Amino acid sequence: MSGPGGPIGTFDARDARDARDARDARDARDARGEAQYGGSPGYIGVGISPHTVPENPAAPAVEDYWWAGLQWPQTSPEVLDGTGDPKRLHKIYKSYNTAEFKNWSPGNDAIAFLSEFAALSSNAQDKPDWIDIVLPDPARTTNNQTGVTDFGAGQPKWDLEDELTELVGLIEYRAGVMSEALQQRDTLIGYFQGIVPFTYLSHPYTFKLCHNALVVAQFLAYHFKKKFNRPRPSQLHPALMPPIDVPQHASYPSAHATEAWLIAYCLDEVMRDGNGANDKIMETVTAGQPVRNALHDMASRIARNREVLGVHFPSDSEAGKRLAFSAFPIVKKCPSVLALGDNKLLDKARAEWAGTKSVAP
Structure with a gap:
């Protein structure tokens, strides 16, 4: 079966859980040792391996040798206990102690970090800081029966019918964006890389x-998806028919x-060269021209691609940016991250870019 932007197949059903895509499949690749992240195989097969010393070394010819097959732990060369009997398997090697686990993958470590973020309360109000984050009710949902998503005075207002019209107009761009958009279901960090x-190594x-x-x-x-429960664009306009399964x-x-x-805001914070006020490595400031930031442009592009697929309104993207x-700022208050100068994660990450300098265009 084919949709307006290409074939629809069972792969689309993955939909990368939309946001678990964002784990960026790095953990899986770390575990398999792929993509130079220094991981180990996904599984370790242990079979029967021949000993290095033949059991009949006095045989007249090498072709007559045979070797004992060894499981693990290896029982050859044979080690005897004090009574002359072979040692038990658990005594062949000595045990050792280590104080802590040292092989956290970045993705799993981040899940643990989430509890730190979610619990952070720095405002003396006995509630987590993130609870104070506010987004406006999107158009035509339970608490906003109008056709407008309003981000406040002096801010953009998004008319639902105009958004749907725009999304239909974007259908013709699907063929050009499809490969990129599908990749971005499985990796976001990779596009910033x-x-x-x-x-992970560098x-x-x-x-x-x-x-x-x-x-x-x-x-x-x-959290906010569940709170507002806004329908997907294709639930409101049949012409959209996304070329992937709707998340x-x-x-x-x-x-x-x-x-x-x-991701863009975090990278922008640490990718600095210390060269005056305009020290962001990925930002270009030219007199009389718009400021260009490659990280921000990539974030905007990733969000826009989801609109081209017909699975998000432009106002969804605006809400995500906000x-x-x-x-x-809440991430930067977390004890393991903290502001610059505290020798925590932000400082350590910024130090990794110390030798990178921006050059005027």
Whole structure:
């Protein structure tokens, strides 16, 4: 079966859980040792391995040798206990002690960080800081029966009918964006790594910060998705027919937008060269021209691609951007992250970029 932007297949049913995509499949690759992240195989097979010394070394010819097959722990060379009997398997090797687990993957460590973020209360009001984050009710939902999503005085107002009209107009762009948009269901960090290369090995603290941003964004996006329960655009206009399975959770805010923008804000904070006021490595400031920030442009692009697929309204993307902006200061208050100068995660991540300098265009 084919949709307006290409074939529809069983792969689409994954839908990457929309926001679990944002875990970016890195954990799975870490575990399998793929993509140079230094992990181990997904499983370790242990069979029967021949001993290095033949059992009949006095045989006249090598072709007559045979070797004992060894399981693990290896029982050859044979070790005897004090009575002359072979040692029990658990005594072949000595045990050892270590004080703590040292092999947290960035994704799993980020899940643990989420409890720190969710519990942070710095306002002396006996409630978590994130509870104070506010988004407006989207158009035509339970508490907003109008056709407008209003982000406040002096802020954008999104007319629902205009949004639907725009999304229908974007259908013709699906073929061009499809490959990229499908990749972004499974990896977001990877697209920021494409702008400026960094990996778990080269920039471990930066990589960890990105994963922290992902889980926080997922948590907040799903909180508000459940709160507002906005239908997906294709539930309101049959012409949209997304070329992927429609994600099985509400539309507002866009989790992809929230994730991408929070990653961008975090990276912008640590990718600095210390060269005066305009020290953001990824930001270009030219007199008389708009400020260009490659990280922000990528976040906007990721969010826009979801609109092209027909699974998000533009106002969903705007809400995700605003949600990320509100979440970022709270992330920086968390004890394991903290502001610059406290020798925590932000400082360690910024130090990884100390040798990178921006050059005027």
